[in-house]
Amino acid sequence: MKELIKKLTTTPSPSGREEKIKHTILEELQGYIDGYKIDKLGNLIVWKKGKKEGKILLDAHMDEIGVLATYIDEKGFIRIEPIGGVSPYNLLGSSILFPEIEGFVGIEGETSEEMAKNIKNLDFDKIFVDIGASSKEEAERLVPPGTFGVYSSSFRDLGDRVVSKSMDDRVGCAIIIEVFRRSNPIYDLYGSFSVQEEVGLVGASVVAFDIQPDVAIAVDVTAHSDTPKGLKRISLELGKGPTIKIKDSASISDRRLVEKLRCLAEKNQIPYQIEILLRGGTNAAVLQRTRAGIIAGTLSIPTRYVHSPHEMIDIRDVENAVRLFKIFVELEDSIKL
Template sequence: MINTQLLKEMLEIYSPAGNEGRISEFIRNQIKDYVDEIKVDALGNLIARKKGNGKKIMLAGHMDQIALMVTYIDDKGFLRFTNVGGISPTISLSQRVIFENGTIGVIGSEKIEDLKDFKLEKLFIDIGASSKEEAEKKVTIGDMAVYYTEALYDDKKVMSQAVDDRIGCFVMIEALKKLSTTANDLYFVFTVQEEVGTRGAKTAAYDIAPDMAIAFDVTATGDTPKAKSMAVELGKGPAIKVKDNSILCHPKVKNYMIKQAEENNIPYQLEILEFGGTDSGAIHLTRSGVPSGVLSIPCRYLHSNCEMVFLSDVKEAIELTVYMLKNSIEI
């Protein structure tokens, strides 16, 4: 069974890129009794080590979420903003947002005559202020807001903001809890600033210098009406990545993941993502190179306030991760 209460709590924690302290502390409290060492590095990555005598394996899932940053407050108290990560104007319009101090607003738009002019600079955040002075009592330049919605789930699916990539972190946490012994020296790295350029993964990998790495993230699907053709669907199991725009996954890592899935009767899909990337893109280029792969959770409506995944895919990703980590890995 999936610990849906834990997942819901993780999804609803405010932690935009560059300000991941809240989710980091939450994860630390979840895993501290299951690892031998735990630390936060200079950039903010949470690094937990479960010691073993085998290969040094780095697991990476990013804690941060996309956000909106205030750039200007006008005389009537409306907030202009820029994106922190992949924010879409069409998805953002009329969405509620929340700031770190609990201030809540809604995203509005100027009058637009032509949809081709519908861009982020046409949008603003309305926090209900009547003047610049009133707004400045609640918000200042540089403050960040994230989408504000409740994480919803039933016996089949979960929908929420920040599924990208709290779901990867959740898989890592739950796999760690189930992993009694390991032949490998494991580093569970909950990274920062992935949404603005895989920055945390780059510095953490340089410090750890792993023999192999696996990133955990979401991926797009091709299973909605007239979607771009893609051989990934919800409910068909976790996806083992072949490539995206940041990496050609190392064949030995990819094949090891496939072998563990097939030997343990865990359904899986092969993923070719023709855009985007994950922490693995930064990790595999670290130092003299790190053989790397990715285990992805199929997700609809990426970078929205209602990203959707199936719980069966999450459960199978946890099971596959446990098998991958407890067995001896030869690279």
């Protein structure tokens, strides 16, 4: 599992440029699917035939947040724009991986006072990326405006906990891949690895319309509350199990689906947590409001430092999510809600 997560998180593919990760995922699914297609938006949809009539859709977005080169000055310094929720504070002291070269983030400021002021009110106007070029021409050759980049960060194995960029949502992709590898579904099982979630749930908006599933579940990361002075009104801890979402700011999970997943987890002694996310949403919001409405919800992995270059998860939560999904898709009455 760790190797799979390492492979997925270290494949650079920001929103709108998901080609690399799509191929990596397909490669990992070879021999475990009955078919696949890539739709017009670039979503990768795979399936495995069941024995009975009915469809379950598991969705994870395969894009990651990133940046876009917008302008290069006379000395070859590059200005950037975020793709999705990238904080300029997370870029300070870090580096960006462009397809041809790595760039290092600097901040404007003539004096230490000015520098401190800029850090206090940091925005994308105040930072630039240095690829070591000595002229505009040299920088333009390597990173022409319009080039996409992602955080440059490696995978770290800390034991139960692992750290990498883009756990959001490659960990969801890893869970779906493992469910396809390990299960014999009763109903047709569909997996969608959707594009451009980070810029507005774009890919998943069309997936459920196409597949028309009986039940759709988004698999994504969620927040945590277990670091110093963390979130006070919710409880989400690493290692205490995947979380069954009740609500976030974009959707309320279907009550019947929540109950079914809770019952299954309890019956099979799979640890789980109840999730109420105060800010943020998942693809469930658009899966749910497709055609005449679809029974939808979200299963999440608690994650520390979401949208930073160092997103931390607990591998046991991932294993337990796979166990729960395997039981769910092999269940006779999973879609009878």
